[in-house]
Amino acid sequence: MKIVYRLSDWVYKIEKVLAVIFGAAILISLSAGVIYRYFLKVPLLWSDEIAIFSLAWITFIGGSMGIKQNASPSITMLTDFLKGKVKKIVLIMGFLVMVAFIGYVLYLSVNWLNSPNILVQKSNTMQMPKIWSYLCIPISFVFMLVHSLELLVKGLYSSDGEAF
Amino acid sequence: MAIALILFVVLLLLRIPIAFVLGMTTIVYIFATDNMGLMLTVPQRLYSGMENYGLLAIPLFMLAGELMNSGGITKRLIDFAKSFVGHFRGGLAYVNVIANMLLASIIGSATAQIAMMSRTMVPSMEKEGYSRPFSAATTAAAGLLGPIIPPSMLFIIYGVGSGVSIGSMFIAGVLPGILLGLSFIILIAFIGMKEKWPTQQRARVSEVFISFIKVIPALLVPTIIIIGILSGVFTPTESAAFACLVALIVGFFFYKELDLRKLPSILVNTAVTTAIITLLIAMANLFGWMLSFELVPQKIAAWMVALTDNPLLFLLLVNIFLLLLGMFMDGIAALIILVPIFAPLLVNYGIDPIHFGVIICINLTIGILTPPVGSGLYIASSLSDVSLGALIKAMWPFLIVSLVVLLIITYWTPLTLWLPSL
Amino acid sequence: ACGGNDGQSADAGKNDGGDTYTFKASHVVQESHVWHKTAEKFGEELEKLSDGRMKLDIYSASTLGLEQDMVQQLETGSIDFGFLTNAYMSTREVSLNSWFMPFLFSDLEDANKMRESEETKQMLEELGSQGLLGLDIAFAGNRHILMKEGFIGTPEDLKGKKVRIIGSPAMQSFWEKTGAGPTAMPLPEVYTSLQTGVIDGMDIDLDALVTEKYYENAKYLTLTNQMTFPTVVVMSQASFNKLSEEDQGIVKTAMKTAVDWGAQEAIAREKSNLEELKKNGVEVQELEDHSAFDGIAEEVRTQYAKESEIIKSFIETAQND
Numbered sequence A: 001m002k003i004v005y006r007l008s009d010w011v012y013k014i015e016k017v018l019a020v021i022f023g024a025a026i027l028i029s030l031s032a033g034v035i036y037r038y039f040l041k042v043p044l045l046w047s048d049e050i051a052i053f054s055l056a057w058i059t060f061i062g063g064s065m066g067i068k069q070n071a072s073p074s075i076t077m078l079t080d081f082l083k084g085k086v087k088k089i090v091l092i093m094g095f096l097v098m099v100a101f102i103g104y105v106l107y108l109s110v111n112w113l114n115s116p117n118i119l120v121q122k123s124n125t126m127q128m129p130k131i132w133s134y135l136c137i138p139i140s141f142v143f144m145l146v147h148s149l150e151l152l153v154k155g156l157y158s159s160d161g162e163a164f
Numbered sequence B: 001m002a003i004a005l006i007l008f009v010v011l012l013l014l015r016i017p018i019a020f021v022l023g024m025t026t027i028v029y030i031f032a033t034d035n036m037g038l039m040l041t042v043p044q045r046l047y048s049g050m051e052n053y054g055l056l057a058i059p060l061f062m063l064a065g066e067l068m069n070s071g072g073i074t075k076r077l078i079d080f081a082k083s084f085v086g087h088f089r090g091g092l093a094y095v096n097v098i099a100n101m102l103l104a105s106i107i108g109s110a111t112a113q114i115a116m117m118s119r120t121m122v123p124s125m126e127k128e129g130y131s132r133p134f135s136a137a138t139t140a141a142a143g144l145l146g147p148i149i150p151p152s153m154l155f156i157i158y159g160v161g162s163g164v165s166i167g168s169m170f171i172a173g174v175l176p177g178i179l180l181g182l183s184f185i186i187l188i189a190f191i192g193m194k195e196k197w198p199t200q201q202r203a204r205v206s207e208v209f210i211s212f213i214k215v216i217p218a219l220l221v222p223t224i225i226i227i228g229i230l231s232g233v234f235t236p237t238e239s240a241a242f243a244c245l246v247a248l249i250v251g252f253f254f255y256k257e258l259d260l261r262k263l264p265s266i267l268v269n270t271a272v273t274t275a276i277i278t279l280l281i282a283m284a285n286l287f288g289w290m291l292s293f294e295l296v297p298q299k300i301a302a303w304m305v306a307l308t309d310n311p312l313l314f315l316l317l318v319n320i321f322l323l324l325l326g327m328f329m330d331g332i333a334a335l336i337i338l339v340p341i342f343a344p345l346l347v348n349y350g351i352d353p354i355h356f357g358v359i360i361c362i363n364l365t366i367g368i369l370t371p372p373v374g375s376g377l378y379i380a381s382s383l384s385d386v387s388l389g390a391l392i393k394a395m396w397p398f399l400i401v402s403l404v405v406l407l408i409i410t411y412w413t414p415l416t417l418w419l420p421s422l
Numbered sequence C: 001a002c003g004g005n006d007g008q009s010a011d012a013g014k015n016d017g018g019d020t021y022t023f024k025a026s027h028v029v030q031e032s033h034v035w036h037k038t039a040e041k042f043g044e045e046l047e048k049l050s051d052g053r054m055k056l057d058i059y060s061a062s063t064l065g066l067e068q069d070m071v072q073q074l075e076t077g078s079i080d081f082g083f084l085t086n087a088y089m090s091t092r093e094v095s096l097n098s099w100f101m102p103f104l105f106s107d108l109e110d111a112n113k114m115r116e117s118e119e120t121k122q123m124l125e126e127l128g129s130q131g132l133l134g135l136d137i138a139f140a141g142n143r144h145i146l147m148k149e150g151f152i153g154t155p156e157d158l159k160g161k162k163v164r165i166i167g168s169p170a171m172q173s174f175w176e177k178t179g180a181g182p183t184a185m186p187l188p189e190v191y192t193s194l195q196t197g198v199i200d201g202m203d204i205d206l207d208a209l210v211t212e213k214y215y216e217n218a219k220y221l222t223l224t225n226q227m228t229f230p231t232v233v234v235m236s237q238a239s240f241n242k243l244s245e246e247d248q249g250i251v252k253t254a255m256k257t258a259v260d261w262g263a264q265e266a267i268a269r270e271k272s273n274l275e276e277l278k279k280n281g282v283e284v285q286e287l288e289d290h291s292a293f294d295g296i297a298e299e300v301r302t303q304y305a306k307e308s309e310i311i312k313s314f315i316e317t318a319q320n321d
């Protein structure tokens, strides 16, 4: 079980690095876009594309970090009311559904990226292959799978199913 | 469709994050209707939800908020408001509302604002003799100004979903935001007279002057945003990037409180808080796609149009519906799901989409303070250590005032439409 | 491809005259747009030619997703018909850039003539490798230039001006060579950006100019006809394969009739839109002599002719016309 915890912590470290890179990229590219257009009078056509590319990565990587931190909004009405074993069963069911869903979307996204038409697609301005953007889905869903497995294991080992 | 609805509720009760519940419901729907061809589009559609220029403002406003907190800008805004209105009866309560109005001109989210202000305002109000539930209630209510006075995350999401210019939405929010702020101030004056609150010593002119000098760099942030948008240097989205740059410079060079070593952790926080919203948008995009496939928007439209052809009655129905929904659902999630359903209806009733956008955003903002599902309520209650029951009891006058303001905005269109028409 | 309440279109119910179908068509424009009207016309024709066996549900304004999502759904047959902008499709199939070669057509009628050309057939065939059956090309007005200040006669008039364009490489390449600063801003930002002066003008078709009322913030319209702006009409190959030969014929005939009608409608709208704009106080001037742009146009054409034989031959045919 320790291995799951360690894997999840390790993934979390990678996610932090990616979050810093893509966050800075949004700020820098959009600011540079204004500076070039307004002050230097040469528009930077790629600034919007870099920013949107980074936003997609931040969304799914940050979403994965949100699972680890228990930061995503959820409805706690029922689970606040329940206690002990019943609560544990409810929470474990929730964690199981999460693992199944994330695993299934991961499977779908691998199939999706394997279809031949993915490699035809390029971004409008930079002509960058779209696959570099699309990769954020399978990669972050692998990360999400690791984190949600950690929650499941922690839940199983605790008295009321709480993983946090 | 009924199966999808039941499943949706059951999954929510299992405490699965709302974003994921939206995705799960869509997948089960595709299975149930045997449309397996759609399955391969699921990841594609998840990704495409993010390919939207307007959404870029979300991480940037989140970042601006984090930078302002760490850089001491928030503190200067509160000090400034204090030196001005702190000496009146109920002075600190006014300070709370006014500081929130200033803050709202930089920050785009109510929950972010409630979290920032609960930590600073509630303890200092309590020290001056206000009850803690009242302090927390004032802070939470004043936080509602966050997404109404521009910039605003909700307006951005509405603009993205409906195709209305985000800049026009921002301008339309100014007067309603000021009206709501003033209404809170009147309410506080009324409560203060009834309860015979303490007054503070009037600040000396020199003190006012010093706090004003200190706040000038902080006020640079909203000033640059407004001037930049109006003079055509940048779009509202780009203005958010500049708000971050100015907050960085002010926090680092003027107030010297921003530690550059903290930057990585600020960016990590920004990523997580951004993703809370944008992942919800990505998943809701999937969910909305399922609704479109089932022609749900058209069905609701037909039903609504058959029910009434009076625009005022329509708006009233929408308001009631949203207030009920706002009790159970987070505002942003509700907005993302509802805009594609309601937006096509507006033409039938001759309602301006900007006016409608302001109404629906204010309505759903009020929802973050209504139980049982109200993120603002929980943040205020936990950060200021007040029980939910006590907080709600202190909150209801503010909620009633908010509803009255909502009604005024609904029926008196110039309040929203006059400024954008200039 | 949802046939009413069950799965794929092609296995929907039987009746005496043959299979019945409810097809799904999808596009990215509003319901007032000529492409939507063409889709509606197609639906009517389908119903007429099939004696009511075939129906069409139209999903307008990107309700089923961005164009990349639409193509994905067309590949699997979840959507049967798509009206995909040439701006997007040219990033997937290079020969479609033919339509974006500068100053190749003097007006919309001129562009429409190339619809039946051998080169157009070849472009549509190329889409087969992506699971798409290219059916036709439909139009929506040529591209002109709207500016806040003054008309456009030479590239010099555009120098240093910030101009909103559509982010397609061929269009960008043309605009960069004019010396203007092209920027690919999203549509909802355009109106206020013109108002505040974030941009000085835009590359636009008359239909959009009338519906979006950009002329409220920029008054000078030069009728340049620098490019045309078609949509590529495609059918899902998967959906097509499920039809009987006779039904395949019905689909093709119905679409041909609808697009023929749509082309005439677009030409008529180009005229009525212009009247409407003049009535609203827009200053209009025609660019009668585009020789000042010829050098730039030639550079772009040469560059793209190198990339595809179809483009090369398309340019020759269009010029000889």
Ligand code: NA
Binding pocket: B103, B104, B105, B106, B107, B108, B109, B145, B146, B147, B148, B149, B150, B151, B152
């Ligand atoms: Na705000």
Ligand code: NA
Binding pocket: B326, B327, B328, B329, B366, B367, B368, B369, B370, B371, B372, B373, B374, B375
């Ligand atoms: Na609520």
